[in-house]
Amino acid sequence: MNVNPVASLFVQYLYYPTVLVFVVTLIQRRHMQEGFRKRYATLYIGLFLLALWGFSFFLVSYRLSDFLLLLFAGAAGVLAAFRRENVFLFRLTCLKCRKRLQIREVLFDDSNCCPVCRAEGEGSRGGS
């Protein structure tokens, strides 16, 4: 009988999202000027996934209980809560007009504003 079905599932399938997140980090490298903070947020998320994968692998290898994953999730949650301004940067809607953002703005632009609001912001900044 499998003592850790959840960890086994993570070991089997967490590889793909982890690689995907690191590929996104590599793509974000080209947008360093406007998306520096988001690149680091993506890197933190990738490191979390990698750590979760490694921890699941550890649990499966030593046949330890899945409940230890809760401990890991708690530790990761506390860490993320303390560093939330560095991790939870991704918004799907514009901060000013609530318009839906393009995937490019969601992933590569730190301002979280649509092009119209960004242009307005830059215009008012330049004018005053």
Ligand SMILES: [Zn+2]
């Ligand atoms: Zn806007």
